[in-house]
Amino acid sequence: MSRAIHFISGLPRSGSTLLAALLRQNPRFHAGMSSPVAGMFNNLLGEMSGRNEFSVFIDDAQRERVLRGLFDNYYGPDIDAQVIFDTNRMWCSKLPVLRTLFPHGRIIACVRHVSWVMDSFERLTRRNVFQPSSIFSYRPGTTVYSRTEGLAGGDGLVGHAYNALKEAYFGEHAAQHLMLVQYETLTNDPARVLAAIYAFLDEPAFEHDFENISYDATEFDLRAGTPGLHAVRPRVEAICNETILPPDVFRRYENDAFWRDPNINLRRVQVV
Template sequence: MPVAPSVHFISGLPRAGSTLLAALLSQNQAITAHGRTSPVAPMMIRLSSMMAEGEHATDFTDGQREALLRGVLETYYGPERGGIVLDTSREWCTRLALIERLYPAAKVICCVRDPVWIVDSLERLIVRDPILSSRLVPIGQRGTQHDRLEYLLSREGVFGYAWRVLTEAFHGPFAHRLVLVDYQKLATDPLSVLASLTRCLGLPPCAYDPMNVVNPDAASFDRALGTPGLHTVRPVVTLQSRNCILPPDVISRLQGGMFWRKPQATGQGARIIA
């Protein structure tokens, strides 16, 4: 009889290394990891809503609810895979209590990065397309850089939303579930990061090769967002330097936001690899 896979999760901030980390971890034959967002978290959230309210709310026992929610993930990945699954979604930071109930041994890897360089990276992805077709920003707010940045930083924006739910999770009662991986550490010393994750998550050992990273096939997913290259990774892990294209007022607004690098950060219960 197939054995259900062990489960951990990848979440955190956009443009902070989750695709790269998943590509590296996928070199381990015991691990299934996708760098792009899967549909598992949204499906579980919708199913939870249906079982919690409305005319069918009384039709389920707690045991049934938990079995159905586990079934979403385990059916999506297939029990025949066994091994270890790392499912990716920004939403996992909003569902730590659910993770604690369904998967008591699970950790949530949160990729983090200096907010200045995250927003700079998002803006570069958008403006390299001359017709500004990226669906990361609504069409009515793509015209000027300040309009684009204001949306990205808003509570609905891809950065603003992820930042808000990460900080809530980090300061919340389930922070012990989090393992924060700093992008600079990942890009400059990937083997050290992978060794730390191997110990923290109890992963099987693997001879990872950061000089030969296979790019996951997410081209169709990126095209659907009108943002080609969103999940592209370079074949060799490096930290590339570049000039920032953000205006000074936005840089000033974002500077100093790396709370995980502050001495008091370690008191929250989260593990920090930085």
């Protein structure tokens, strides 16, 4: 691409939509909620693999061109931005191939204590008591225990993203291509977070407005049966709540914030 391409990834319910809403204030930037590019990316990889009998006609150079062309065509000339941020939780598991496709690309991974990620999902569920959510396959007969267990599984919304994050964090390319943004820092000190991101991306500084944030994904959230899933408050602020999770559920995940332990930050990944 003639434009810079970067990625927003990490854990769900950890500020990625808020971060995108802030970044898009810069007229040079394009950013939004999770896009369909990652899904198409995976499908293309699969269709160009040995499971397709015609893969004998496809070499790695062609695969690389096709995958790079996906971004070039999805973010076509109708998007007037010099820097593109594509958002998806899957990108952390794709760091080696993204590094090959976009050597100057960076991943900004949003993170949050997993107990509070679970708490946030539970709040959404209880707020929308008349609408079973796509997050839980529209099943109305779940409990807080089955919901959190499903989210935490290896293929669950939280578990898969968590494992992908660890894969990137401990991977050999992490130091140069990965930055972690903690939800707590983003909501308490957004100016510090944005300054660190601009420095990481080697982009000129921009004055952001943390008191007037605009973002609307109401239609998408309604179709997903989860109103408020991508809601962003008009101003950045930290909201202090007591957890609504049972104590045993909250304790189950409270020690999972591995990024807070500098002793295991083997790649010296920047954590803001």
